[in-house]
Amino acid sequence: MSDVILKVSRLSKAFGSIQALRDVQFELRRGEIHALAGENGAGKSTLMNIIDGILQPDSGEIILDGRPVRIASPAAAQRLGIGLVHQEIALCPDITVAENIFMAATNASRSLLVDYAGLHRRAADILSGLGDIDPLALVRSLSISQQQLVEIAKALTLDCRVLILDEPTAALTEKEATVLFAIMHRLAAEGIAIIYISHRMAEIFGHCDRVSVFRDGQYVVTHQVAETTPTDIVNAMVGRVVDNRYPAKFQGDSLAAPAILEVEGLSSPGLFSDVNFSLHRGEILGLGGLIGAGRSEIVRGICRIDETASGTVRLEGKPLDTRRYQQTIKEGLVYLSEDRKGDGLFLDMSIAANVSALRLGLVSKGGIIDQRRENQQASDLGRRLNLKCGHVGQPVSALSGGNQQKVAIAKMLSVNPKVIFLDEPTRGVDVGAKLEIHRILRDLANAGVGIVVISSELPELIGVCDRVLVVREGRINGVVSGDAMTEQNIMYLASIDAERARAGGARL
Amino acid sequence: MITQTIEAEAGKTAGSGWKRLAGMREIGLILIILALFAAMSFASPYFLTWENMRAMAMAFAVEGIVVVGMTILLISGGIDLSVGSVTALAMVIAGLLFLNGVDPWTASLIAILACTAIGALMGFFVTKVGLHHFIVSLAAMVIARGACLLGTGGRPLGLFTLPPEFKFIGQGSIGVIPVVIVIFVVVVVAFDFMLRRTTMFRKVFYTGSNEKAAAYSGIRTKKVIFLTTTLCSALCGFAGVIYMARFGSAQPTFGVGMELNVIAAAVIGGASLSGGSGTIFGAILGTILLSVVSSSLALLDVSVYWQDIIRGSILLAAVTIDHYLSKRRR
DSSP states (O other): OOOEEEEEEEEEEEETTEEEEEEEEEEEETTOEEEEEOOTTSSHHHHHHHHTTSSOOSEEEEEETTEEEOOOSHHHHHHTTEEEEOSSOOOOTTSBHHHHHTHHHHHHOOOSSOOHHHHHHHHHHHHHTTOSOOTTSBGGGSOHHHHHHHHHHHHHTTOOSEEEEESTTTTOOHHHHHHHHHHHHHHHHTTOEEEEEOSOHHHHHHHOSEEEEEETTEEEEEEEGGGOOHHHHHHHHHTSOOOOOSOOOOOSOGGGSOEEEEEEEEEETTTEEEEEEEEETTOEEEEEEOTTSSHHHHHHHHHTSSTTOEEEEEETTEEOOOSSHHHHHHHTEEEEOSOIIIIIOOTTSBHHHHHTTTOGGGGEETTEEOHHHHHHHHHHHHHHTTOOOSOTTSBGGGSOHHHHHHHHHHHHHTTOOSEEEEESTTTTOOHHHHHHHHHHHHHHHHTTOEEEEEOSOHHHHHHHOSEEEEEETTEEEEEEEGGGOOHHHHHHHHHSOHHHHHHTTOOO | OOOOOGGGGTTOOSSOHHHHHHHOHHHHHHHHHHHHHHHHHHHOTTTTSHHHHHHHHHHHHHHHHHHHHHHHHHHTTOOOSOHHHHHHHHHHHHHHHHHTTOOHHHHHHHHHHHHHHHHHHHHHIIIIIOOOHHHHHHHHHHHHHHHHHHHHTTSOEEOTTOOHHHHHHHHOEETTEEHHHHHHHHHHHHHHHHHHHBHHHHHHHHHHHOHHHHHHTTOOHHHHHHHHHHHHHHHHHHHHHHHHHHHTEEOTTTTTTHHHHHHHHHHHTTOOTTSSOOOHHHHHHHHHHHHHHHHHHHHTTOOHHHHHHHHHHHHHHHHHHHHHHHHHHO
């Protein structure tokens, strides 16, 4: 167990004036699953990109099998037996799964012709261990989680001795993640060393042998997983003691408070049907369920981003009769999309221009934007959310993930909304910012703003929300609150219908 | 790592004013243009003469109006390859109407409206049918050019009877300043202000920067794209009419290759082909730069064939430099 396959020492890397890595060390043993933990910006990805040859270090050395090596490119890394599965999916959508899997291998091959029959056969072999994916399907037609599995299959074809997985379960369902862990354990047993990057303590403690923590570009500590606790790791990641991870909940019975939003018989053909629920003053309502169950679709229907949804929505007792999202915003309902970079923010535009985007009327007069008022709006909201930035004229792309999310939240708050819907509000956000966002949501709820949170992270739903509606196949399959709000109950309701969940022993 | 909190700079709009100014691409362009001026005034005695300056300004002024339209369209994420032939079509339509007894002002108005309609039609195909700007405007480019040739039989229309008050637009001067330049400055200043300050045009930036995010912010992005597409063609129509007044004729083959010049000017001036960024001021500086280069090469007796090669290389260099600068900013 103790033979070291990869050793990194005194490695440094700077991007301009930003020191991404400072004198870090890291050690990987044959056959171990080694978790790499740290907030976003801690230097994990930079280190992995150096090991995979995408980036070159400024100083320090990498020792593979006892010999110092220089890894000039990803192709060189492949030859050395290092495979990296990126967090972002990098597949060609218009060619088949099999061709994607063997893309790197085809690239390395010296023969002129591609042996398609053999390629499909070998792809089927590899995929059979991973899940039900047709090697002849076009990647475009696969779900995100299936694409993730194809990425992993791709790395497995390369005969690697060191396999790096960068947050591979972010887009996977529980079941798919379980399959992935089984594969990881099998590979480790075969002697492959695995570096596993994750934010999720449950995964680190459930499946890894050792864990190394990075913070602000520096190496902090390495522990045997069996000899440490999640609290210790989180504390090491944030560099201070985080005692209360979630803010205090609503005191008393939230259902007794007046309803802010009532939804009755909301349906949209093919997406969801007969959705009924109410949101009460002061509570944070969660929407749980599997990816693709229709949670986001329901919220988009309420906000009229999906303009075809039918049903009744009442805001503070009055029926909401809006046809387009712009009108819904005026009534005080705002939606924050799950894909922050893809459809939430204007990355190359300034913080101020992002914050004012929902209602330019607030910072303009007669159609002319008042730059001073726009900046003032952004710095006021920024201060309220503890936004860390140089100045509000900076492009949003210059901020970290957590601060980008704060800009997105500031954008929602700019219109003084009555109800806000947040889709995966802390995805890709580091631990410190995550805690802050949770606190902000609770403060807003206390101030009387109705809050609906969609999250695939069960501990977050349970920790933040007062009640959780569980969506399954476009319907609300059950509601949990108080002590019944457990990961087990939510998973039951998310994956099987309510009757069977009760019969199966869920306390609902 | 940016650790400074907003409190440290609350109320302040942006870092140090000077630093920000120095980082602006407009300053770089102005310096390059000034350097060219300096070099050329040594190289050729004719360069820094009033006549040459005036000729150069006249040359870029009308095209500059098209550049304005193109820049706005590029910011919204679109592109228009048909600007050259739509400009020519405006001339041909107005010219034909005039030759058939319509007074030149009405004829010009109809020509501009016709070009606006072409833009609206392109906008329809892009936003409602869902085709790409590139291919729609490529088709429009060929169709509009065909219409020009069809309407004129391929020969220029001599419009010798154009009344002097109409020709004044293209040929006259107010004091020492040509009317064309006055119109150009008014258009540029007006659109530059609107683009910087109005909510209407801010939505153009949002749409081009991230169309989905703009839609999720309640902006009707299709309407925005439809309008920028239409505006670009309308400005082409306007430019075409001014060209007619200036030349006193309608030329069906005018403006071949104009789209490349116009797009190059906008991009050199900072407009991004992927949308979301660009300024009118920058694009006009880009136009001026290209025009100074053309004029210089002509004065230096460089073959016209070499001129195209040099212009293309300048575009490539400008875009490459910008690519690296923006990478460093990130």
